Structure formats: structure tokens, C-alpha cells
Amino acid sequence: MQVFDTVVIGAGVSGLTAARLLAQAGQRVVVLEARDRIGGRTWSHRADGYVADRGASWIHGIDDNPLADVVSAFGMRTAEFTVGSYQPDGRPIAYYGPTGERLDDDAVQRFADDIRHFDEHLAAAVDASESHGTYQEAIETALAGLAWDVDRAERVREFLLHRSEEQYGVWAGDLAARGLDDDVIFGDEVVFPDGFDELAENLADGLDVRLEHVVTRIAWTPDGVTVSTDQGEFMAARATVTVPIGVLKSGDFVFEPPLPEKHARAISGFEMNNFEKVFLRFPTKFWDDEVYAIRQQGEAGKWWHSWYDLTALDGVPTLLTFAAGPSAIETRSWSADQIADSVLEALRGVYGDQVDVPHQVLITNWQDDPYSRGSYAYMKPGAGADDHDLLATPIEGVLHIAGEATWTEDPATVTAALRSGHRAAQNILGRELPFGALTEALT
Incomplete structure (x- = not known):
């Protein structure tokens, strides 16, 4: 059985970021990846x-x-x-109306102004929504307060429904009212x-990455972890787990003993x-x-x-x-x-x-990808924005969960993945680390 300081599970941006910073600090680190490639959902x-x-x-x-x-x-x-x-505008966009005609510049401007005006009312509706409220309910509440004519309201409604789909890949009625609160650019x-996966290639350079190692079980105690894969077991003082929410919820990835209740509750509030x-x-x-x-x-x-x-x-x-x-x-x-x-x-x-x-x-x-089970995570009605960070709370100093779903400010992005991996490494080492270190060669 091989022994390391830290086992990192998942060779996506989050896992590679954590592994690189830990390796630079002198730790013995191995990255276990189920796929036959690195990059995770940057491919x-x-x-x-x-x-x-x-x-x-x-x-x-x-x-x-x-x-x-x-x-x-x-x-x-x-x-x-x-x-x-x-965005409704800001860059040239060709809009075609319901009957197929292209909208002129003035019509596009009026529509974009409607979206911006509506967003102000939507923010108030979201703030006033109950914990189990949906994004769709917040949309309808905001529209009701504006009392626009049917066609004007419908154009705005469909834009907001499409925003939910394109931003989070989910129908607005299944998304928490606050599920798009982070949508600020x-x-x-x-x-x-040249491809976004060049980032993963750069981060992985010099790391010990084991491909086609499917993790099925993490046995943990305050003294360390034993990670079971289809190609053997790995022991370490700690593990950084960066697999997607879909894998954490699948039943094919087991923690023994189970995660603390607050972490399990946070996971249940997300869906792929x-x-x-x-x-x-x-x-x-x-x-x-x-x-x-x-x-x-x-x-x-x-x-x-x-x-x-x-x-x-x-x-x-x-x-x-x-x-x-x-x-x-x-x-x-x-x-x-x-x-x-x-x-x-x-x-x-x-x-x-x-x-x-x-x-x-x-x-x-x-x-249908068994190692992601969706593209990224969204927040279900009833979940709270703080569940992102709660999920990343270290467990007994030995388990550190990271990934795009664990960052509150801009989840579902590569930025969130990078930041969460950086945070996990800082938590493990107990000190602040500059992001610039990621581009330095491993020694």
C-alpha cells in the first residue's frame, strides 16, 4: 500500500490546483483520476x-x-x-421577434432596458422569497408588480426562463430563488x-497523476484516510475530494463513516x-x-x-x-x-x-458521463447560498471537499474550481498562498 501526505481525488482544475500548491510546499501528493485524461469538465x-x-x-x-x-x-x-x-445587450446581438422579423436597434434597446428594469424588481422579489421559493416564482412576483401588457411581459418572462436554462441548465421552477444571485460579471x-484544457495541462505538469483509478471508498478517522480504488488502496494523512456533486450523490462513492450531517445536508441541497x-x-x-x-x-x-x-x-x-x-x-x-x-x-x-x-x-x-453525471451543480429550492462554503468546511482536519459547487461567489465556473482548490491547500497548510505560485515549476 502506498502512503502519501495528501491524496487528491479528481484531476480537474480544483484538484490539480490543490495538488500543485501542496506539492510546491514539499508534500508527497498523488492525484487519482477515474478518467483516462486530466481536466475533468475542462475538456x-x-x-x-x-x-x-x-x-x-x-x-x-x-x-x-x-x-x-x-x-x-x-x-x-x-x-x-x-x-x-x-446578457441582453452590451455586444451586438441579432434579435428575431416571435413572427421572424429582425428587431431594429431601437426595439432591441427598449427590450434590453426592460430586462435591466425588471432585474431591479426581480432582486427585490428574490430577497423577499421564502427559503423554498423558486426562481420562477420570483420572476412571476416581479412581473405582477410591474403590470406590463401581455406581450411585453412575455418577452421578459421567456428571457428570464432562458437565462435560468443557459446559466444553470435547469428549468426556473427547479432552481432556488437565490440560485442566480451570483450572476454578476x-x-x-x-x-x-486553443482549448481551455491547456489550463489543466499546465497545472498537472510535474505532478503524480494516476489515471483510470476509480475511487469507490474513503475510510477516514482523525488519524488519516485509506482511499480504495479499482487499482488498489492509498493511505494518507488527509484527502482532498474534488469530484462533482453528481458523483458524491451517486452511491458509487462511499465515505466510511458517512460525512457529518451538516455536510450531507449541504450536498443534498445541490443537483447536477x-x-x-x-x-x-x-x-x-x-x-x-x-x-x-x-x-x-x-x-x-x-x-x-x-x-x-x-x-x-x-x-x-x-x-x-x-x-x-x-x-x-x-x-x-x-x-x-x-x-x-x-x-x-x-x-x-x-x-x-x-x-x-x-x-x-x-x-x-x-x-450520461459516470464521472460527472451532469455539467455542473445548481442550488435546489430550500438550499442556502452558505451551503457552498459549508460543504468546504474541513472535517476533522482530514477531509477537504472542493470543486465548483463549494465556492459561494461564482459557483459553476472554473474560477470557482480554482479558488476552491486554492482554499483547500491553504486549509491543509494553515497559511495563505499566492495564486501566482501555480505557474511556478515544481522542484
């Missing part, structure tokens, strides 16, 4: 010169963001793409033309979402020029309502859309051809016969 597809991020794509706001500093220090190439947080958003990406690469560009995104309002946009123009990343005409929330659930068993046909039919509602046949389609399948 970039590369084929025929094409790069597409299957998982995380954006840094949502680069101002005062340690993740932005880290990727810059690693020399990773970025491109500004500030529409990843479902500071500065530009950026994406990664239903969120998939659909990339379509075309021989020619048939959509609007000089826009970041295309959005369809009304019933025609119930499922496929937003397309993002990724052409600038590599020069090949490419649109990205999302199967998010209800559409991801409904299409989960569909073939790639069925999903592509459905998306193309929606596009024809906007562009008619101009819509070309894509020469490449890529569709993700995080819902």
Missing part, C-alpha cells in the same frame, strides 16, 4: 485543426479574477467574447481558441444540471454579420433560442447552441442527427433556405 475536442471546448468555455469576467491572471501567466491565448452570461468575458453543447460548422456563413449571437423570441425559440457565432476563433463558420434544462432532458436519448436536424429546423425559421448543411456537428453528453 477540449481537437480534430482536423478544429478546437472546441466540450466543457467549460468562458472566463466570466476577467477583472480582479485570479483565474485570468493564472491563464495569462501560463501564456494561454484568449479571445474576448462577452455574451457568455446571457466584472469585466470582459474571454474564451480559448442538464446542459449540453451543440457545435455546427458550416461551409459558408449564412447568418448576420458582425454579431456575437442570434436570439429567437417567442414559441419558435422555446428550445433553440440562442446561437453564438464562433467563426472568429478559427475562421470557419461555426455556431454554438445549447440543449439546456428541458430541451436537454427531452433530447437526451436522441441521436446526433436528430438533434442537428431540430437545431437546423429552428435556424430555418430565421434564415429560411439560406441555412446550409453543416459539414461537422459535435454534441456533448455530460448527462
Whole structure:
């Protein structure tokens, strides 16, 4: 049996961040990863010169963001793409009304102003909501207070419902009223033309990472842990656990004895979402020029309502859309051809016969991934925002849970994963650590 100071479970950004900082401090660290690759939910597809991020794509706001500093220090190439947080405007967006006409600039401005005005009322409705209140209930409360006409209210309502789906991959009626409280962006958003998983490659450099080690059990006492995998056992003074909420709740990952009640309660307040990406690469560009995104309002946009123009990343005409929330659930068993046909039919509602046949389609399948069981976590009604940090509270000094779901300010992001791994390392070492150390070579 192999013995270490710390066993880190999960080679995503959170686990690799913790492991790198601990190794730099002189600890004997091993990272156990169930998959045959590192990166977790940062996973970039590369084929025929094409790069597409299957998982995380954006840094949502680069101002005062340690993740932005880290990727810059690693020399990773970025491109500004500030529409990843479902903003109503701020960057050029082509809006199409319920009957298929493109809205002029004045109509878009009025709509965006409505969203901003509504958000002020929504914030008050969220603050006044009960603990088991839903985001949908808060939307309806805010709309009722405005007394807008039916069409005006419906355009805003559908925008907010789509925001819930695109931001958290969940129907608004299943999301806690405060589930989008963290939705504040500071500065530009950026994406990664060369693939976001370069971050994991850089963080893993020099670490002892064991791939295809599926952890099934963590036996723990105040004196240490024994981690059981399908390839043997590992002993250590402590473990840092960075697996997704879906794995923690699966029953295939066992703590012995069980986690303390407060941690178990916090885990129960989260659920993994239903969120998939659909990339379509075309021989020619048939959509609007000089826009970041295309959005369809009304019933025609119930499922496929937003397309993002990724052409600038590599020069090949490419649109990205999302199967998010209800559409991801409904299409989960569909073939790639069925999903592509459905998306193309929606596009024809906007562009008619101009819509070309894509020469490449890529569709993700995080819902069926046994090592994530969804794309990221969302907060269920009844859960509290402090459950994120509560989940990360060290247990007897030997168990440290980290990952995107354990950071309160901006959960469900790579920034949250990085920060949570950094926090776990600080808790273990008992001192503050600079983020800049992550880009230093291991000695």
C-alpha cells in the first residue's frame, strides 16, 4: 500500500490546483483520476485543426479574477467574447421577434432596458422569497408588480426562463430563488481558441497523476484516510475530494463513516444540471454579420433560442447552441442527427433556405458521463447560498471537499474550481498562498 501526505481525488482544475500548491510546499501528493485524461469538465475536442471546448468555455469576467491572471501567466491565448452570461445587450446581438422579423436597434434597446428594469424588481422579489421559493416564482412576483401588457411581459418572462436554462441548465421552477444571485460579471468575458484544457495541462505538469483509478471508498478517522480504488488502496494523512456533486450523490462513492450531517445536508441541497453543447460548422456563413449571437423570441425559440457565432476563433463558420434544462432532458436519448436536424429546423425559421448543411456537428453528453453525471451543480429550492462554503468546511482536519459547487461567489465556473482548490491547500497548510505560485515549476 502506498502512503502519501495528501491524496487528491479528481484531476480537474480544483484538484490539480490543490495538488500543485501542496506539492510546491514539499508534500508527497498523488492525484487519482477515474478518467483516462486530466481536466475533468475542462475538456477540449481537437480534430482536423478544429478546437472546441466540450466543457467549460468562458472566463466570466476577467477583472480582479485570479483565474485570468493564472491563464495569462501560463501564456494561454484568449479571445474576448462577452455574451457568455446571457446578457441582453452590451455586444451586438441579432434579435428575431416571435413572427421572424429582425428587431431594429431601437426595439432591441427598449427590450434590453426592460430586462435591466425588471432585474431591479426581480432582486427585490428574490430577497423577499421564502427559503423554498423558486426562481420562477420570483420572476412571476416581479412581473405582477410591474403590470406590463401581455406581450411585453412575455418577452421578459421567456428571457428570464432562458437565462435560468443557459446559466444553470435547469428549468426556473427547479432552481432556488437565490440560485442566480451570483450572476454578476466584472469585466470582459474571454474564451480559448486553443482549448481551455491547456489550463489543466499546465497545472498537472510535474505532478503524480494516476489515471483510470476509480475511487469507490474513503475510510477516514482523525488519524488519516485509506482511499480504495479499482487499482488498489492509498493511505494518507488527509484527502482532498474534488469530484462533482453528481458523483458524491451517486452511491458509487462511499465515505466510511458517512460525512457529518451538516455536510450531507449541504450536498443534498445541490443537483447536477442538464446542459449540453451543440457545435455546427458550416461551409459558408449564412447568418448576420458582425454579431456575437442570434436570439429567437417567442414559441419558435422555446428550445433553440440562442446561437453564438464562433467563426472568429478559427475562421470557419461555426455556431454554438445549447440543449439546456428541458430541451436537454427531452433530447437526451436522441441521436446526433436528430438533434442537428431540430437545431437546423429552428435556424430555418430565421434564415429560411439560406441555412446550409453543416459539414461537422459535435454534441456533448455530460448527462450520461459516470464521472460527472451532469455539467455542473445548481442550488435546489430550500438550499442556502452558505451551503457552498459549508460543504468546504474541513472535517476533522482530514477531509477537504472542493470543486465548483463549494465556492459561494461564482459557483459553476472554473474560477470557482480554482479558488476552491486554492482554499483547500491553504486549509491543509494553515497559511495563505499566492495564486501566482501555480505557474511556478515544481522542484
